[in-house]
Amino acid sequence: QKEVEQNSGPLSVPEGAIASLNCTYSDRGSQSFFWYRQYSGKSPELIMFIYSNGDKEDGRFTAQLNKASQYVSLLIRDSQPSDSATYLCAVNGAAAGNKLTFGGGTRVLVKP
């Protein structure tokens, strides 16, 4: 079982709709959770982080965390063509240090 799992997609959404991305993780002691956006040929860019159960909103992005279910999600409201990218979920495990483990990413396509 992979430590961090995501559906690879592509997730196709019409412009203006909500894109919903999911991520599950195996390390129950994981402390912090991140969402990165990666455009083709570019480096990952941090867009959201969440540490506590519940929702965290930042502009059009909302991260949701449920530690009991070992589940973290990202909602993108009012999706724009510029949101078309691969979204990477990353988890900082319970062990010491900064071992950030990434999921395989979900490719999102926003169609005008």
Next chain:
Amino acid sequence: EAQVTQNPRYLITVTGKKLTVTCSQNMNHEYMSWYRQDPGLGLRQIYYSMNVEVTDKGDVPEGYKVSRKEKRNFPLILESPSPNQTSLYFCASSSSPYGYTFGSGTRLTVV
């Protein structure tokens, strides 16, 4: 400008010829890390460092070496590169055990 700088951006080399990929950050971050990214395998951590002279293995450390003699620099060394190390490499840094800022990447081809 706050950034993580990797060099070179592109490198083609031959099997067995030692190489170093440099990484430097100007944000005074304690944490630095190297990742490789391969199609279908995602981003995998090679090594990370929590501070000067403190390094630890990630998920795929075989065939790589690192050193952290200064806070700002974290070079990745391939003593004897092999074709299976052909990949896209990213250096990243962080001020805490939280989200990393990534460099622009180094695309390495070993023939």
